[in-house]
Amino acid sequence: MLGRCATSSRPARIALGGMVLLGVATICDALLPLSCTPTADTACAAREAAGLVPLTHAGHAFSSGAAGFGGVVAVVGWILWRRGTRGPNPPGAGSGASGPNRTRPGFDSALAALAAGIAYLAATGWTLAAMVEPALYLGLAQRLQILALTVWLALVALRPLPGRRR
Numbered sequence: 001m002l003g004r005c006a007t008s009s010r011p012a013r014i015a016l017g018g019m020v021l022l023g024v025a026t027i028c029d030a031l032l033p034l035s036c037t038p039t040a041d042t043a044c045a046a047r048e049a050a051g052l053v054p055l056t057h058a059g060h061a062f063s064s065g066a067a068g069f070g071g072v073v074a075v076v077g078w079i080l081w082r083r084g085t086r087g088p089n090p091p092g093a094g095s096g097a098s099g100p101n102r103t104r105p106g107f108d109s110a111l112a113a114l115a116a117g118i119a120y121l122a123a124t125g126w127t128l129a130a131m132v133e134p135a136l137y138l139g140l141a142q143r144l145q146i147l148a149l150t151v152w153l154a155l156v157a158l159r160p161l162p163g164r165r166r
Contacts, residue, residue, distance in 0.1 A: 009084060015077030021070030022149075028063035032056040039131075039138050068124055071149050075117040078156060082110060113155035120148035 035057045036044035047053050123145035130136035 009081055011077045011080035011084060013077075015074050015081055018070045018073030018075070018077055019153075022067050022074055023070075025063045025067035025070055029060060029067055032059035032063055034060050039134050068127070068145070071120060072124060075120055075149075075152060079114065079117060082114070109155050109159045113152055113159060116148050116152035116155055120145060120152055123148050 033056060035054050036047070038045040038048045044053075048057065123141060126136065126141040127138065127145050130138035130141045
């Protein structure tokens with residue numbers, strides 16, 4: 001969706017750049033596995049602190065951070081882009097109606113995507129806090145972060161461009 005209009009506005013280009021960074025960093029994440037789990041294994045945490053883990057371990061940590069940052073940039077850029085492209089609702093496009101900007105009658109995918117994007121940003125904050133304080137359930141935070149981002153990406157992909165019919 002953003003690719004077709006990436007040249008139309010700066011927020012759209014920023015969101016698309018975030019999506020590209022997210023995609024590339026996620027591929028790197030898959031290619032650079034962790035050698036152990038430092039948040040669950042104290043010996044692993046000690047090896048990591050001493051720099052005794054393989055390069056793939058450090059690469060995974062970097063690529064995970066880059067993927068998270070790309071996701072944040074994509075969500076924030078998309079929110080700003082959507083804010084700038086909202087025009088008056090066409091007749092019948094109000095809540096629960098089936099106007100030309102709806103993917104299904106009664107379902108507002110833009111609002112759902114906004115909620116998923118905000119959930120991703122909140123889960124990212126939780127993940128960052130849990131990296132500092134392991135008692136905050138890092139694994140759960142990361143899973144919710146990935147779930148929220150996946151839902152956001154699916155909703156953005158399904159959402160028609162503003163002012164265009166499917």
